[in-house]
Amino acid sequence: MLDVALVSLIQDMSEKAGVEGTIQYWARVGESLAKRMGKEAYMGWPSFNVALREGRTAFSIEGSVTALTDLAITDVDGDVVGYIYALETCVFNPTIVRIRYSVGELPRADSAVAEEYNNSVRDTAVCNFCVIHQRFREEVAKNISIADQALDCVQLANRGFTGDTKIAEDALKKIGINPEYVRSLLRNYACVYAILMRGARLKGEEEEAE
Amino acid sequence: MGERRKGLIADNPFVDVAACLFLEDIADKQGASGMNNYLVSLATSLAKSMPEEEYATWDDFLDSLVKGESIISAFEDVITVTPHCAVTTECPFTKGWLEYTKRIGTFSKIHTDVAEYYNSVYKPGTINSMCIIHQTFRNAAAERIKIAGKILKISQVAAVWEDGTRKIAPDEWVPILLEKAQITGTDLNMILRNNADVWVMYTE
Numbered sequence: 001m002l003d004v005a006l007v008s009l010i011q012d013m014s015e016k017a018g019v020e021g022t023i024q025y026w027a028r029v030g031e032s033l034a035k036r037m038g039k040e041a042y043m044g045w046p047s048f049n050v051a052l053r054e055g056r057t058a059f060s061i062e063g064s065v066t067a068l069t070d071l072a073i074t075d076v077d078g079d080v081v082g083y084i085y086a087l088e089t090c091v092f093n094p095t096i097v098r099i100r101y102s103v104g105e106l107p108r109a110d111s112a113v114a115e116e117y118n119n120s121v122r123d124t125a126v127c128n129f130c131v132i133h134q135r136f137r138e139e140v141a142k143n144i145s146i147a148d149q150a151l152d153c154v155q156l157a158n159r160g161f162t163g164d165t166k167i168a169e170d171a172l173k174k175i176g177i178n179p180e181y182v183r184s185l186l187r188n189y190a191c192v193y194a195i196l197m198r199g200a201r202l203k204g205e206e207e208e209a210e
Numbered sequence: 211m212g213e214r215r216k217g218l219i220a221d222n223p224f225v226d227v228a229a230c231l232f233l234e235d236i237a238d239k240q241g242a243s244g245m246n247n248y249l250v251s252l253a254t255s256l257a258k259s260m261p262e263e264e265y266a267t268w269d270d271f272l273d274s275l276v277k278g279e280s281i282i283s284a285f286e287d288v289i290t291v292t293p294h295c296a297v298t299t300e301c302p303f304t305k306g307w308l309e310y311t312k313r314i315g316t317f318s319k320i321h322t323d324v325a326e327y328y329n330s331v332y333k334p335g336t337i338n339s340m341c342i343i344h345q346t347f348r349n350a351a352a353e354r355i356k357i358a359g360k361i362l363k364i365s366q367v368a369a370v371w372e373d374g375t376r377k378i379a380p381d382e383w384v385p386i387l388l389e390k391a392q393i394t395g396t397d398l399n400m401i402l403r404n405n406a407d408v409w410v411m412y413t414e
Contacts, residue, residue, distance in 0.1 A: 001256075001285035001303070001344070001347070002221065002222070002229050002303065002306065002340075003221070003222035003229075005253060005255070005343065005347070006225060006252070008255050008256045008259040009252060009255055012255060028232065028235075029228045029229065029231075029232045030228065032235055033224075033227060033228035033232075036231050036314055037313055037314065061223065061224050061227065061309065061313060062224055063224075091222060091224040091225075092225075094217055094220060094222060095222050097217060097218070098217070098218050101214075101218055102218070102260060102281070102284040102285070103256075103259045104261065136228070
């Protein structure tokens with residue numbers, strides 16, 4: 001109910017404060033949630049991945065997340081500095097269905113907010129809810145350390161309720177993953193992101209710099 | 211209850227927890243009254259965004275209510291113990307609250323403080339911030355429902371939160387509400403043992 005109520009405010013808010021205002025609102029909601037969930041520390045990637053599987057990390061609040069351990073991210077020295085993670089179902093899918101059967105349709109501002117986010121922040125949103133998700137994960141990553149190293153979360157790909165997709169090709173290039181492979185992951189997953197050591201020297205970045 | 215109905219009632223714990231924390235931020239800046247205003251406008255805005263309803267008879271309305279087809283019962287499982295007494299079997303915010311206690315900790319005191327504010331300024335019937343949304347929504351949704359040409363009215367009788375905290379209407383109101391609901395005080399206590407909310411429905 002609260003989710004549908006918040007969404008019903010979006011149209012109103014976008015008309016009064018502009019779609020930029022809605023982006024700031026969702027970003028603040030995501031940021032506030034992440035900050036209040038507290039810090040986490042893990043010995044290494046295996047313990048983090050187990051915690052994720054068992055739903056103990058802050059990332060797990062979004063639902064079932066799979067660590068794609070076959071997709072390790074390595075740095076220029078070949079050391080593992082991160083992994084790719086996939087969210088099975090977008091946490092907002094049930095909300096969208098609830099809106100359909102209670103209010104009738106998503107507010108028009110939904111696509112306007114996503115479009116503005118894609119133009120002004122990063123081209124990775126398929127709907128307005130992506131704003132809260134993506135900001136939430138970025139902030140959560142800041143609160144988690146693995147082997148005493150801080151983390152970053154990088155959005156890679158996502159699929160919306162109606163099937164439209166976004167693939168962050170630049171980010172994929174940096175971590176050396178083929179966009180077509182990630183596209184195929186979207187058949188089974190709603191959202192794909194990377195969690196990696198902050199400041200890791202990635203092959204793609206080095207090549208780009210050269 | 212069908213799977214689709216369950217899905218419609220089910221809450222989104224991610225958004226619920228995020229919204230609760232956001233509300234706490236609002237309260238830090240604007241106090242309980244600011245938080246209350248936000249909750250009331252949130253619930254009113256939701257009700258206004260939903261379609262209006264008209265029923266030829268009270269029985270038609272009751273049928274729609276218990277099937278979850280009415281906007282009043284869109285987000286909660288409602289049963290009727292008499293034609294004028296409705297009972298919400300489970301608070302729609304339970305899942306979100308459980309997620310909050312698991313991920314964040316004890317529910318912040320501001321959620322009960324704002325309810326005290328609401329009880330003193332509006333109507334004395336809420337236990338915490340979630341009740342404000344719920345009860346405001348019901349009242350605003352009722353204004354969008356006509357039965358035999360008359361607008362539906364709703365009055366809160368009692369609520370029980372997940373931790374067992376109860377809030378029953380003021381003593382001087384209870385006999386009137388129970389009479390409208392066509393139940394006794396004993397009935398009310400029996401209902402409260404394993405349900406979340408009791409409210410009266412009528413037209414004038």
